[in-house]
Amino acid sequence: MRDAVTVRPFTSHAVVHSGVARVTLIGELDLDTAPLVRETVASCLAKQPTSLCLDLADVSFCDCAGLGALLRARTAILLSDVSLVVEGIGPPLARLLALIGAGDILTERSSGTDTEPVRRAPGAVAARHEAGETATVDQALRDHLA
Known part of the structure; x- marks a missing residue:
């Protein structure tokens, strides 16, 4: 049970349709609720989408x-x-991303093979896995922060 300090309880919604997954997170994302993100994303990935939108x-x-x-x-x-x-x-x-120097960790990464621009809602950013990428994201984050 959450304490009385919680202003907005955490919820997650996931929908997978025609190869596109959408995960919407609402509320406070903290130590208590972080495992729900993993569970929600894992359940979407099990359905093998081609893309996933994280709202x-x-x-x-x-x-x-x-x-x-x-x-x-x-x-x-x-x-x-x-x-x-x-x-x-x-x-x-x-603010949290900026504080750790990773403000662009969730920005677009293009492999250069796309012929159409990425279309998304205002305020959205995108990241793509590049073919042949062997470094882990943890290493990429360490490199980015160095």
């Missing part, structure tokens, strides 16, 4: 455990060779 617009709070869950989800998605689109990085998460 973070309604995340009202994110601590280090929540950030870790998002980065592990990103790793799992990209290592599954699934395109990742992240929508709605709000002020709490943007």
Whole structure:
């Protein structure tokens, strides 16, 4: 049971349709709720989508455990060779990413083979797994922060 300090309980919604998965996270992403991100993303990946949209617009709070869950989800998605689109990085998460020097970790990565521009909602960013990429996302994050 959550304590009385919780302003907005955490919920996650996942839908997979025609090879496209959409995961919407709402509320406080913290130590208690981080495992739900992993479970939700894993259940989507089990359905083998070609792309996954992670909607973070309604995340009202994110601590280090929540950030870790998002980065592990990103790793799992990209290592599954699934395109990742992240929508709605709000002020709490943007601030946390900026504080650790990873403000662009959830930005577009293009393999240069795409002929059409990525289309997404305003405020959205995207990341794609590049063919032949062998470094883990953890290593990429360490390299980015160096």
